[in-house]
Amino acid sequence: MSKLTSMHDAVSDGVSDGDSVYLAGFTHLIPFAAGHEIIRQEKRDLELIRATPDLVYDQLIAAGCARKATFSWAGNPGVGSLPAFRRAAEDGIPTELELEEYTHFGLIAALDAGASNLPFAPLRGFIGSDLPEHNDNIARVESPFDDDYVYAVAPIEPDVAVIRAQRADESGNAHLWGIQGEVKIAGLAADTVILSVEELCSEETIRSDPNRTVITSDDVDHVVHDPYGSHPSYAQGYYGRDNEAYIEWAEIASDVDRVEAWLDEWVYGVENRREYVEKLGVDRLLDLQPDRSYATPVDMGAYR
Amino acid sequence: MNYTKSELMVVAAARELENDDSVLVGIGKPNLACNVAKRTHAPDLQMVYESGTIGSNPSSPPLSIGDPVLASGAVSIEPMRNNFNYQLQAGRLDVGFLGGAQIDKNGNINSTVIGDYDDPDVRLPGSGGACEIACHVGRTLMITPHSARRFPEEVDFITSPGYVDGREGRKKLGLSGGPEAVITDLAVCRFDERGEMYVAALHPNATREEVQAETGWEIEFADDLETTPEPKEEELRLIREDLDPDEMYTDQAE
Numbered sequence: 001m002s003k004l005t006s007m008h009d010a011v012s013d014g015v016s017d018g019d020s021v022y023l024a025g026f027t028h029l030i031p032f033a034a035g036h037e038i039i040r041q042e043k044r045d046l047e048l049i050r051a052t053p054d055l056v057y058d059q060l061i062a063a064g065c066a067r068k069a070t071f072s073w074a075g076n077p078g079v080g081s082l083p084a085f086r087r088a089a090e091d092g093i094p095t096e097l098e099l100e101e102y103t104h105f106g107l108i109a110a111l112d113a114g115a116s117n118l119p120f121a122p123l124r125g126f127i128g129s130d131l132p133e134h135n136d137n138i139a140r141v142e143s144p145f146d147d148d149y150v151y152a153v154a155p156i157e158p159d160v161a162v163i164r165a166q167r168a169d170e171s172g173n174a175h176l177w178g179i180q181g182e183v184k185i186a187g188l189a190a191d192t193v194i195l196s197v198e199e200l201c202s203e204e205t206i207r208s209d210p211n212r213t214v215i216t217s218d219d220v221d222h223v224v225h226d227p228y229g230s231h232p233s234y235a236q237g238y239y240g241r242d243n244e245a246y247i248e249w250a251e252i253a254s255d256v257d258r259v260e261a262w263l264d265e266w267v268y269g270v271e272n273r274r275e276y277v278e279k280l281g282v283d284r285l286l287d288l289q290p291d292r293s294y295a296t297p298v299d300m301g302a303y304r
Numbered sequence: 305m306n307y308t309k310s311e312l313m314v315v316a317a318a319r320e321l322e323n324d325d326s327v328l329v330g331i332g333k334p335n336l337a338c339n340v341a342k343r344t345h346a347p348d349l350q351m352v353y354e355s356g357t358i359g360s361n362p363s364s365p366p367l368s369i370g371d372p373v374l375a376s377g378a379v380s381i382e383p384m385r386n387n388f389n390y391q392l393q394a395g396r397l398d399v400g401f402l403g404g405a406q407i408d409k410n411g412n413i414n415s416t417v418i419g420d421y422d423d424p425d426v427r428l429p430g431s432g433g434a435c436e437i438a439c440h441v442g443r444t445l446m447i448t449p450h451s452a453r454r455f456p457e458e459v460d461f462i463t464s465p466g467y468v469d470g471r472e473g474r475k476k477l478g479l480s481g482g483p484e485a486v487i488t489d490l491a492v493c494r495f496d497e498r499g500e501m502y503v504a505a506l507h508p509n510a511t512r513e514e515v516q517a518e519t520g521w522e523i524e525f526a527d528d529l530e531t532t533p534e535p536k537e538e539e540l541r542l543i544r545e546d547l548d549p550d551e552m553y554t555d556q557a558e
Contacts, residue, residue, distance in 0.1 A: 026355050026384060027370020051384070052432070073432030077368035078331055081429060089427040101416075104354070104433040105388040112385055124393050128412075128465025128477050129435045134421050148478070178375040179355045180383040236372050243367050293376060 002170040003223045010194045010222035011037040020047040022158040026181025029164040030233035033273040039063040058082040062259045068098040072107045083253035113155035114189035120152040161190030167199040172220025175212045178236025196224040239288040306557040309489040315535040326350040327399040332553045333447045334401035354433045356387040392440045400441035406459040411466025411483030414459035438464035443484035450488035450518045457521040467499030505530040
């Protein structure tokens with residue numbers, strides 16, 4: 001069954017004020033188009049969850065969409081800190097931002113508990129760290145079998161996850177390659193899943209290489225075809241990370257007025273991702289094109 | 305020989321790595337150090353990145369640990385859950401590079417907050433995978449500029465444990481491993497049997513007085529204090545021509 005829709009409709013149907021939202025991806029395949037649509041639709045009081053909140057969360061926070069950030073590393077990867085996140089955390093501008101903080105492993109384990117219908121997940125993490133003192137959802141537990149101990153984290157089950165992949169069929173079976181991050185686990189832990197892809201493909205293409213499938217249609221509610229939907233992040237094999245944009249953001253975001261102007265121009269000022277891409281221009285996109293490098297095909301065999 | 309402090313730091317860090325080590329690499333100088341080591345004395349070094357790429361062989365300097373050049377040509381890419389679970393927690397990695405805003409006398413690292421947690425003076429990015437790296441790799445290495453602000457006697461917040469309150473303290477928590485060296489722009493520091501940082505080698509032209517002035521406690525110097533060996537020509541050539549030609553992470557001598 002086709003679940004194909006526009007990002008406008010997926011966000012308007014899938015995201016409500018007050019929701020917990022997980023825009024998944026580890027540097028790779030960050031759902032910027034979805035984040036911008038959430039800003040355009042002026043969603044409010046969101047709990048933004050992600051291991052690595054980066055620019056898109058800084059933009060959501062600057063636009064006043066967030067009341068809380070649940071995270072493990074909040075920064076501009078390879079560049080520095082997130083100015084809007086810091087303004088909110090340090091000075092309550094534009095709104096106070098509640099923080100719920102983990103380590104990477106802690107947050108991923110919490111999602112795993114959510115995805116697996118478990119009351120908690122155990123991990124050897126947080127040992128010797130001050131973090132557990134500041135998060136009630138992290139607790140030390142003794143082993144039931146010997147005198148060892150671990151930490152436990154409570155499940156995280158986002159209301160909505162937006163995940164991106166390179167290609168999917170219209171029902172939401174998706175192929176992803178390159179860095180996978182927490183995409184699958186965030187999708188499985190969430191109630192509603194919006195899947196946004198670079199390319200639509202046939203079910204036959206998916207079935208030709210089932211090991212590459214990151215999520216299946218059972219767990220997907222909306223499928224959006226949004227080429228370049230991850231810019232300035234990247235899609236392995238389709239375009240590279242626009243590092244200039246990440247470096248520029250450090251400048252822009254350090255000044256509240258410049259952030260407003262940027263949002264006016266690049267988010268409120270365009271109707272959708274297609275207009276954003278047109279505005280970026282051909283030259284910039286061509287500069288981000290990698291050379292081709294195909295994986296060697298595998299023989300799945302046609303068995304009778 | 306003509307070289308800069310940042311080049312010396314990269315080379316000194318590279319020399320801490322052994323052939324056959326598997327190393328959780330960081331971005332910037334750690335990435336350069338691992339690549340220098342791999343192309344000189346440690347060809348079998350296995351480079352793993354926090355983003356889950358194993359055996360990366362980047363064609364250009366990655367700007368972030370999730371850079372596509374780390375994925376292309378890797379031997380494997382693991383989802384985050386697997387990487388942290390099977391690689392780090394299970395103890396499969398020998399070395400990890402860590403950094404932070406503050407490093408204290410016991411090698412504890414703060415990358416979370418300056419000031420009070422609930423009313424921060426400066427909110428820093430947080431742990432990411434650093435706490436798990438500090439807990440689980442065999443030895444951790446740090447590369448950082450030497451300044452009193454960065455080296456307080458005690459960090460404001462322990463994000464990633466070093467020797468906590470001493471070697472025994474770390475053991476009592478069930479942790480093995482621990483910090484091995486802190487490479488600064490003045491010295492190479494190591495940790496004594498109490499788990500306290502001391503100066504093992506001074507860089508050429510650096511003095512004890514400078515190191516003490518930039519350290520927030522009375523730091524001890526090794527009885528057999530060494531001078532950090534200078535970079536070799538081949539190491540400098542690798543950095544300047546192959547690994548960091550655009551000087552993203554090193555200032556390079558004329």
